[in-house]
Amino acid sequence: MNRPTRLYVISAPSGAGKTSLCKALLAKSPSLCVSVSHTTRAQRSNEQDGRDYHFISVPEFQRLRAAGAFLESAQVFDNYYGTGRDQVGALLASGRDVLLEIDWQGARQVRAAQPDCISIFILPPSRAELERRLRSRLTDSDEVIARRLRDAASDMSHCPEFDFAVVNDQFETALAQLQDIIGGRGASLRSDRPELAPLLAQLVA
Numbered sequence: 001m002n003r004p005t006r007l008y009v010i011s012a013p014s015g016a017g018k019t020s021l022c023k024a025l026l027a028k029s030p031s032l033c034v035s036v037s038h039t040t041r042a043q044r045s046n047e048q049d050g051r052d053y054h055f056i057s058v059p060e061f062q063r064l065r066a067a068g069a070f071l072e073s074a075q076v077f078d079n080y081y082g083t084g085r086d087q088v089g090a091l092l093a094s095g096r097d098v099l100l101e102i103d104w105q106g107a108r109q110v111r112a113a114q115p116d117c118i119s120i121f122i123l124p125p126s127r128a129e130l131e132r133r134l135r136s137r138l139t140d141s142d143e144v145i146a147r148r149l150r151d152a153a154s155d156m157s158h159c160p161e162f163d164f165a166v167v168n169d170q171f172e173t174a175l176a177q178l179q180d181i182i183g184g185r186g187a188s189l190r191s192d193r194p195e196l197a198p199l200l201a202q203l204v205a
Helices: 018-028 058-066 085-093 104-113 127-136 142-156 171-182 194-204
Strands: 007-011 032-034 070-076 079-084 097-101 118-123 164-167
Touching: 007 018, 007 104, 018 032, 018 097, 018 171, 058 070, 058 079, 070 085, 070 104, 079 085, 079 104, 085 097, 097 104, 104 118, 118 171, 118 194, 127 142, 142 194, 164 171, 164 194
Parallel strands: 007 097, 007 118, 032 097, 118 164
Antiparallel strands: 070 079
């Protein structure tokens, strides 16, 4: 008998490497697909509508949210993000496992709506490394980077709410750990493991 399909939720502070890890995870996991979120933020030059996000206007986003079209929605910085409820349901019903790349606010809403989802938080190895990664993108101003760093500690304080936590120090190691979680072998990667506490305390201080 086939196991039931699963909904995976992955969150991280900006710059922790979530997007790169999720892309690599999807490439290595044929049964896993991503649900493309809706956003009101500006489309970047390397992004494609419908592939990276569904880019919509603020009024359209508000209309969809009022209609109950989102499994979760959140305001992150000055923009809105949301996950289509029907889209996720259709993917799960088709026999695919579904991956959501969302912030902690959205993850909390998804856990409330679908308590059987599996949630994973990705942490950077240090605050200094997080800042280095943000600056290496060359996409944000100093002002935006400063704001992201200020908010990162708050984001990371929500890590214990998640089922699992992965530290993205070495990319391939972090990817392998995500594969272990997806494959049901992630018992040693629970977010409440004692050895994680010192790092988490340093990150949120």
